Amino acid sequence: MSAPSSLLIDRTATPIGELLLVADDDGALHAIDWTDHEDRLHRLLRLHHPGGCDLRPATDPGGLTRAMDAYFAGELAVIDRLPVRTGGTDFQRAVWAALRGIPCGSTVTYRELAALAGRPAAVRAAGHANGANPVSIVVPCHRVIGSAGALTGYGGGIERKGWLLDHEGAPRPGRPPNRFPYRSPD
Template structure:
């Protein structure tokens, strides 16, 4: 039986549930969607016990620092998403997207070697069990629109704004970058 250490973290966009096993983050989800993370956890850990503790491995402090403005505070935290080999490749590539930066699904597929795999990339992105740390919120539509996010588009908008990405009318405002240069 696996014991998953958990901690509830208050954020400006709602409480999150952090999940850790063997000193590795295995889940980070907004806590208003338990059906989302419990289905994934039961698939990955058919026999599991959850134990609430404060700040497992110091990860909660890193997350609080991110939300307080230290955007690099979550970089390098150890994660294990428990996905298919393709999903793991997508999630690893997501971690290479710097804060304050967005890319399209097509660009992400191209980085993985197949520009036509946009749909598969989108599906893998949507199954990411480690929100924020594996920054699926940084992936947008090819026209700059903010497309699906498991935590909801208002949270995606907030996260991108928090990271300094200008958003106007539901899309990344690339023109704002031109004026700041």
């Protein structure tokens, strides 16, 4: 994938913090992260676009900000249709494709994720690829849990991971699904 010379960046408030969205002129997502993790977003962009690219402020590039707002308002399936364009190794892209295949309201273990990516013995590598995912939420790395059902490793924080799983109605051991009502982040 050739690196675009510039990408578009927008910010949107959510019930669990401000979200950054990075897209290209075609409306494909290149990165999503939380503003309190903006350094990681820039690091991942440099990794996936080694030639570098400028970030230009934009309002709702390709309708992506509006789509993420709809997701947080309860229209969960909207993220399934959003275009994503990332770099990464062949294995990382296989893991990220497997993540997109996990239905909303479901979870898988790291072992199951490795199998879904076609490399059942590569559990740790699948975990690393999951952690290197630049498009949080849309490539739903939050749907991966520990083998005993524990919430583990989410770059945005375990509290956000729990909120996202509850928002999507995913069952969690010892805790029934809890759909949080949308609250305006004002």
